[in-house]
Amino acid sequence: MRHGMPRLIAGRTLSSLSAIFGASLISFIFLRLVPGNPARLFLGQFASQDAVDKLVEQMGLKDPIYVQYYKYMWGFLRGDWGFSYTTGQPVTTQLGHRLPATIELGLYAFLFAFVGAVALAVIATYRRRPVVDGSVRAMSFFGLGTPPFWFGLVLLVVFSERLHLFPGPDGRLSIDSTQPPSITGLYTVDALVTGNFATFADALWHIVLPAIALGLAPLAFLVRLLRANLLDVSREPFIVVVRSKGIGRFSAFARHALPNAFLPTLTAAGLILGQLLAGSVLVEKVFNWPGAGALVTDGILRQDYAVVQAFILLSAVVYVVVNLVVDILYGVIDPRVRVVTAVA
Amino acid sequence: MSEATFVDRSPERLRIGGRLAAAARYVVRDRELLIATILLGILVLLALFGPLVWTENPNGIDVGAALQSPSLAHPMGTDGNGRDIFARFNEGARISLAVGALVVLASALVGGTIGLVAGLWRGLTDSLLMRALDAILAFPPLILAMAVTVGLGVGLKTAALGTMLACVPYFARLLRSDVLRLRALPYVEAAVALGATRKRIVLRHIFPHTASTMLIQSAAVFGYAILTLAALGFVGLGAQIPTPEWGAMITDGLQYALTGQWWVALFPGLGLLAAVVAANIYADRARDILDPRGEFARV
Numbered sequence: 001m002r003h004g005m006p007r008l009i010a011g012r013t014l015s016s017l018s019a020i021f022g023a024s025l026i027s028f029i030f031l032r033l034v035p036g037n038p039a040r041l042f043l044g045q046f047a048s049q050d051a052v053d054k055l056v057e058q059m060g061l062k063d064p065i066y067v068q069y070y071k072y073m074w075g076f077l078r079g080d081w082g083f084s085y086t087t088g089q090p091v092t093t094q095l096g097h098r099l100p101a102t103i104e105l106g107l108y109a110f111l112f113a114f115v116g117a118v119a120l121a122v123i124a125t126y127r128r129r130p131v132v133d134g135s136v137r138a139m140s141f142f143g144l145g146t147p148p149f150w151f152g153l154v155l156l157v158v159f160s161e162r163l164h165l166f167p168g169p170d171g172r173l174s175i176d177s178t179q180p181p182s183i184t185g186l187y188t189v190d191a192l193v194t195g196n197f198a199t200f201a202d203a204l205w206h207i208v209l210p211a212i213a214l215g216l217a218p219l220a221f222l223v224r225l226l227r228a229n230l231l232d233v234s235r236e237p238f239i240v241v242v243r244s245k246g247i248g249r250f251s252a253f254a255r256h257a258l259p260n261a262f263l264p265t266l267t268a269a270g271l272i273l274g275q276l277l278a279g280s281v282l283v284e285k286v287f288n289w290p291g292a293g294a295l296v297t298d299g300i301l302r303q304d305y306a307v308v309q310a311f312i313l314l315s316a317v318v319y320v321v322v323n324l325v326v327d328i329l330y331g332v333i334d335p336r337v338r339v340v341t342a343v344a
Numbered sequence: 345m346s347e348a349t350f351v352d353r354s355p356e357r358l359r360i361g362g363r364l365a366a367a368a369r370y371v372v373r374d375r376e377l378l379i380a381t382i383l384l385g386i387l388v389l390l391a392l393f394g395p396l397v398w399t400e401n402p403n404g405i406d407v408g409a410a411l412q413s414p415s416l417a418h419p420m421g422t423d424g425n426g427r428d429i430f431a432r433f434n435e436g437a438r439i440s441l442a443v444g445a446l447v448v449l450a451s452a453l454v455g456g457t458i459g460l461v462a463g464l465w466r467g468l469t470d471s472l473l474m475r476a477l478d479a480i481l482a483f484p485p486l487i488l489a490m491a492v493t494v495g496l497g498v499g500l501k502t503a504a505l506g507t508m509l510a511c512v513p514y515f516a517r518l519l520r521s522d523v524l525r526l527r528a529l530p531y532v533e534a535a536v537a538l539g540a541t542r543k544r545i546v547l548r549h550i551f552p553h554t555a556s557t558m559l560i561q562s563a564a565v566f567g568y569a570i571l572t573l574a575a576l577g578f579v580g581l582g583a584q585i586p587t588p589e590w591g592a593m594i595t596d597g598l599q600y601a602l603t604g605q606w607w608v609a610l611f612p613g614l615g616l617l618a619a620v621v622a623a624n625i626y627a628d629r630a631r632d633i634l635d636p637r638g639e640f641a642r643v
Binding site for chain 2: 023150274277316
């Protein structure tokens with residue numbers, strides 16, 4: 001068979017693999033350009049030249065460049081991502097500690113963006129009142145134009161410092177809250193599972209503002225996409241058919257227009273993930289959120305680039321894989337895609 | 345969309361002044377476009393003439409006047425070193441608008457060339473170029489800009505270079521598909537049949553028709569570039585303090601925002617917001633006007 005799912009999956013997987021290979025080359029090249037001697041950074045400025053030379057030898061910095069690339073990638077694949085220059089800890093340990101916080105923040109930001117976007121897009125398109133539609137459009141313009149790090153700060157000033165409704169930028173929990181046992185690493189989930197409702201409320205309280213700051217751009221992006229798709233779909237002939245069968249306006253909208261308008265949103269999932277990954281680097285710094293993004297900004301300030309390098313390559317890999325999964329899912333849901341890609 | 349169009353059949357259309365007036369009427373009739381024009385106009389005026397009119401030194405330290413709230417003497421207040429934030433804001437507008445425009449020009453040039461070559465030559469060149477672009481697109485855009493800036497050394501120039509590299513694929517891919525679409529159109533076939541040379545077909549019949557794509561994309565990338573540059577400045581990879589770059593100014597304001605001195609970080613953020621919103625509205629309108637699919641394609 002010249003088309004269909006196996007062909008789609010094979011094609012997309014191949015192009016994803018080549019994209020990851022290219023991305024790893026790019027990151028390897030730029031990260032090898034980093035000024036300064038990693039061995040010197042690792043040992044500190046008081047180490048003797050002999051010790052530095054020895055470490056340079058050990059780290060393989062004198063090998064030919066392709067051997068270095070091979071070792072770097074082989075290490076990355078086996079989970080050996082090097083050591084932090086400042087703390088001496090393995091990068092995997094450091095990132096492992098921090099990732100749950102980032103994942104939790106990202107999940108809540110996505111929840112906010114998704115629920116908010118559906119609500120706003122439905123409000124804007126269902127009644128088609130120009131005033132409502134216009135304000136939703138304006139909001140999406142401002143949402144896309146607002147720098148997330150600055151918006152987080154504005155939220156903090158208004159809701160924490162002035163109105164005292166939410167906690168200030170002091171991480172994931174108040175000092176007097178007991179930390180939940182680490183099951184998933186997501187504080188709200190762990191606290192709920194162990195029945196610790198005080199900690200659950202506290203964790204939720206802390207995540208609201210950063211999640212809104214991080215979710216604003218994806219929200220605006222989704223609103224624009226959904227609104228346009230809803231308008232398009234509700235003009236399609238099949239909606240007229242549905243209505244002429246005697247199905248009410250609301251049912252036609254909720255059961256027929258909305259599900260069809262959702263499909264293109266799925267393709268946008270990869271873009272949203274990119275926004276969340278990059279946004280968390282920016283937002284975590286504002287809220288002192290102990291996540292991977294804050295680790296990266298700290299690493300930049302202290303010139304501890306081992307962490308930054310690992311994060312960059314990791315985000316590229318995650319980004320490509322998510323896009324691949326979305327492409328394949330899309331083929332499963334929408335049979336037209338399979339045929340079209342096979343022809344193209 | 346309103347009923348307004350650029351088609352103005354009155355004789356004054358022939359004069360340049362008449363055309364300007366027609367364009368101005370068009371802008372005024374469209375509320376969103378009016379807002380965008382006013383926002384961008386203010387920023388451009390401040391960037392061009394601000395430093396001439398408001399002669400306070402943007403880097404002049406005056407510890408005695410540190411952290412003053414906005415007043416007549418300092419319309420946007422002063423920062424932790426007593427520097428006048430209004431003067432720094434104007435300087436920041438210069439940096440953001442100028443560097444943003446440069447990034448757009450450079451990435452349009454590089455990305456456009458890649459797209460044109462890939463679309464015209466097809467075959468192996470095309471697939472190699474597209475693979476390279478895929479590798480760039482494998483990164484979330486800000487993360488790629490970070491990687492480049494870390495590798496080439498921290499600073500405004502390298503940050504601009506990183507942002508440019510992240511923008512190139514957006515031009516290249518669009519232009520490539522534009523070229524592929526155009527070369528299959530009947531009028532190109534007609535030109536071939538009439539014996540037009542390859543050079544003439546490319547320069548006369550294909551390249552000019554990619555202008556609208558480039559214009560739409562340039563407006564969108566402009567806002568994106570300004571935001572990315574500021575984000576890099578914010579995490580410490582772009583312009584370094586005391587350079588009055590908006591992103592770096594926001595970082596500087598972080599420490600004061602929660603102790604009551606909100607103005608240090610507020611104004612540079614407003615500047616960013618205004619610039620990016622204006623660029624996005626322009627991109628949107630350009631798409632409305634130039635995209636033949638019209639209102640259905642409006643996102």
